[in-house]
Amino acid sequence: MGISLGLVGLGSFGGGSFAALFKSHPAVDRIGLCDLEPERIAKYADNPFFKDKFNPRDAYGSLDAICKADFDALVIITQPWLHAPQCVQAMEAGKHVYSAVPIISIPDDDEILGWCDKLIETSRKTGMSYMLGETTFYRPQAQFCRRKAAAGQFGNFVYAEGEYIHDTDSWCNLRQVSKSRSIGRAGQEWKARAGEYFRRGCRGGPMHYPTHSTSGPVCVMKAHALKATCYGYRNQDGDPAHKNSAFSNEVALFKMSNGASVRIAEMRETPGSIDPTEGEIFRVLGTRGTFSMNTWFRTERPDYNNIDMKKLPTPSVTQLKPEDMFDPLPAEVQNAFKAAMHQDKAPADLQNMDFVPGGHGGSHPYLVHEFVDAVANRRQPAINIWEAARYMVMGVMAHKSALKDGETLDVPDWGDAP
Numbered sequence: 001m002g003i004s005l006g007l008v009g010l011g012s013f014g015g016g017s018f019a020a021l022f023k024s025h026p027a028v029d030r031i032g033l034c035d036l037e038p039e040r041i042a043k044y045a046d047n048p049f050f051k052d053k054f055n056p057r058d059a060y061g062s063l064d065a066i067c068k069a070d071f072d073a074l075v076i077i078t079q080p081w082l083h084a085p086q087c088v089q090a091m092e093a094g095k096h097v098y099s100a101v102p103i104i105s106i107p108d109d110d111e112i113l114g115w116c117d118k119l120i121e122t123s124r125k126t127g128m129s130y131m132l133g134e135t136t137f138y139r140p141q142a143q144f145c146r147r148k149a150a151a152g153q154f155g156n157f158v159y160a161e162g163e164y165i166h167d168t169d170s171w172c173n174l175r176q177v178s179k180s181r182s183i184g185r186a187g188q189e190w191k192a193r194a195g196e197y198f199r200r201g202c203r204g205g206p207m208h209y210p211t212h213s214t215s216g217p218v219c220v221m222k223a224h225a226l227k228a229t230c231y232g233y234r235n236q237d238g239d240p241a242h243k244n245s246a247f248s249n250e251v252a253l254f255k256m257s258n259g260a261s262v263r264i265a266e267m268r269e270t271p272g273s274i275d276p277t278e279g280e281i282f283r284v285l286g287t288r289g290t291f292s293m294n295t296w297f298r299t300e301r302p303d304y305n306n307i308d309m310k311k312l313p314t315p316s317v318t319q320l321k322p323e324d325m326f327d328p329l330p331a332e333v334q335n336a337f338k339a340a341m342h343q344d345k346a347p348a349d350l351q352n353m354d355f356v357p358g359g360h361g362g363s364h365p366y367l368v369h370e371f372v373d374a375v376a377n378r379r380q381p382a383i384n385i386w387e388a389a390r391y392m393v394m395g396v397m398a399h400k401s402a403l404k405d406g407e408t409l410d411v412p413d414w415g416d417a418p
């Protein structure tokens with residue numbers, strides 16, 4: 001028997017990118033749909049693609065209502081200021097939970113740290129698992145680097161950098177995103193709450209949405225930050241998009257638990273990026289292996305006790321394509337996702353098509369499979385709350401440091417998942 005899942009938040013990301021994938025996974029038997037806006041659910045009731053696993057009786061108008069239903073797990077893809085309290089509520093109601101990134105994004109640093117603490121405590125107390133839907137973790141580059149790291153091919157880690165460059169006026173325009181998230185009930189409620197933070201003098205910044213840049217270095221090196229130093233750039237020409245933020249760009253340096261240094265950049269006011277579509281990238285440098293821009297560099301060191309100057313090793317350089325870097329997904333999962341990604345195609349046509357992972361570098365199918373498989377097999381997901389807290393806390397402590405003009409601050413850590 002498979003598992004049952006409730007999808008909470010059917011906006012542009014939850015409804016547009018994830019509902020069909022979660023519905024299609026072969027280990028999911030039944031789905032429920034939940035949104036505060038009834039029209040966002042209504043469109044699924046008549047959609048033939050959802051009929052086999054969605055019964056309109058499983059439509060819910062609030063998180064409170066779906067928490068009372070008998071689902072094994074909830075997938076929460078609501079606005080970023082809501083995630084943490086909603087995940088606590090779901091786990092307390094006996095559901096495993098998947099959260100869109102980040103853990104929570106609100107202007108108060110200490111409140112974010114408090115939510116990390118509360119989520120870890122709730123997961124421990126209830127025995128329910130939490131997974132962060134961090135797309136960078138399942139980009140092909142991260143999958144490749146984790147394999148190389150597991151095989152010891154980097155040697156010792158020396159340095160890593162991660163960056164998320166998402167200019168306000170880029171392809172995915174943040175003015176539009178902010179406007180669309182502010183309509184509807186949840187958006188209206190936030191306007192009143194946000195005003196209270198600003199009256200208290202709390203000002204956020206891009207480091208409050210840090211997981212696309214921090215997760216790459218952390219998940220490859222399996223190390224956490226010990227110290228943070230960060231500087232911010234404050235918008236200087238009155239752009240209303242940045243008026244409630246302390247900074248529009250922030251760049252931080254971290255001392256890591258494995259002795260490496262990490263540079264993280266979170267930028268919202270600089271056009272373009274290295275990857276022209278997203279700017280969500282990382283590099284990892286070790287004493288024997290380095291990964292940068294889809295290229296793997298490896299140096300075999302000579303035997304230090306017997307260096308033969310005539311046979312010194314030459315470095316190897318390997319250019320990689322995404323298809324070289326992905327881990328394989330089980331065949332039945334690939335086939336189910338193919339049907340979800342190409343709902344207009346007949347089954348015979350699908351058989352002749354290759355499975356090409358899509359969504360934020362191909363990460364979406366992997367995120368869905370990891371969560372469903374973890375719930376079905378009663379194991380901790382790879383991006384569990386202990387791992388996710390390490391991504392978030394780097395951003396929080398960096399922002400605190402930037403507010404103190406670069407003072408070096410200790411970074412708290414909650415340890416590894418039990």
Ligand SMILES: NC(=O)c1ccc[n+]([C@@H]2O[C@H](COP(=O)([O-])OP(=O)(O)OC[C@H]3O[C@@H](n4cnc5c(N)ncnc54)[C@H](O)[C@@H]3O)[C@@H](O)[C@H]2O)c1
Pocket residue numbers: 008009010011012013014015034035036037040061062063064077078079080081082100101102133134135180181182184185186360
């Ligand atoms: N690369 C990535 O990982 C990535 C990319 C895009 C978005 N996201 C994240 O996805 C999340 C959703 O983004 P979006 O653009 O779809 O937002 P959205 O505003 O379009 O959708 C959010 C939905 O949640 C619903 N909702 C809020 N509170 C609810 C409640 N209590 N019960 C039921 N429904 C509720 C809202 O009504 C809305 O329909 C954001 O937190 C964002 O950070 C992540």
